[in-house]
Amino acid sequence: MIILNHTKTKMERTFKYEIMPEIKSRWSPRAFSNEKISKDDIMALIEAARYAPSCFNEQPWRFIVADNHETLTKIRSILAPSNQIWADKAPVLIIILSRKTFARNSKDNYWNMFDAGTAWGYMSLEAQRRGLITHAMGGFSKDKTREAFEITDDYNIITVVAVGKYGNKENLTEELQDREHPETRMEIEELLL
Numbered sequence: 001m002i003i004l005n006h007t008k009t010k011m012e013r014t015f016k017y018e019i020m021p022e023i024k025s026r027w028s029p030r031a032f033s034n035e036k037i038s039k040d041d042i043m044a045l046i047e048a049a050r051y052a053p054s055c056f057n058e059q060p061w062r063f064i065v066a067d068n069h070e071t072l073t074k075i076r077s078i079l080a081p082s083n084q085i086w087a088d089k090a091p092v093l094i095i096i097l098s099r100k101t102f103a104r105n106s107k108d109n110y111w112n113m114f115d116a117g118t119a120w121g122y123m124s125l126e127a128q129r130r131g132l133i134t135h136a137m138g139g140f141s142k143d144k145t146r147e148a149f150e151i152t153d154d155y156n157i158i159t160v161v162a163v164g165k166y167g168n169k170e171n172l173t174e175e176l177q178d179r180e181h182p183e184t185r186m187e188i189e190e191l192l193l
């Protein structure tokens with residue numbers, strides 16, 4: 001029997017064009033330190049999100065920010081176990097919601113999640129600029145979140161984002177240590193239809 005000894009080579013990110021340094025360096029780590037981050041940093045992330053563009057300037061994004069024990073515990077309990085295992089350490093968890101209808105006329109806002117996604121993008125890049133790390137999670141219970149925070153049906157519950165400082169990779173499980181690196185991307189040509 002031949003035993004193949006696979007040595008995993010991690011692919012590196014490549015850039016053909018000069019773009020914002022924060023876009024190049026941002027990634028989604030899991031090795032959070034439990035060190036607290038300042039209120040000023042947290043509010044600056046909300047400010048960055050605030051200035052995202054949106055359809056009719058509706059600004060459909062809303063945030064539930066947890067940086068105290070009680071609210072952090074509440075949000076941790078709604079995360080999928082596969083996320084709890086690393087996100088429990090993050091000193092800040094933010095639930096991102098978006099309003100489904102336009103405030104002006106109560107009509108459906110088809111673009112609400114698109115706009116909230118832009119706001120998350122701005123937030124993550126400002127975090128990167130400030131030396132903070134962010135990791136978005138789709139793995140959580142929307143039903144439990146709606147119930148725990150009494151969120152009405154007029155809001156989409158989109159994601160939970162962990163924010164903090166980089167900690168020690170060695171504290172992750174072996175499997176997660178293996179995945180603890182920036183992901184690569186498809187080629188530009190593959191994106192153009």
Ligand SMILES: Cc1cc2nc3c(=O)[nH]c(=O)nc-3n(C[C@H](O)[C@H](O)[C@H](O)COP(=O)(O)O)c2cc1C
Nearest residue numbers: 026027028029083136137138139140159181182183
């Ligand atoms: C909406 C959304 C949901 C995600 N859900 C999870 C999740 O539940 N658990 C997780 O570990 N990572 C999650 N991620 C992180 C992605 O896996 C990650 O962004 C992607 O692999 C690209 O890697 P990079 O951010 O390091 O460039 C999510 C990211 C986004 C934007």
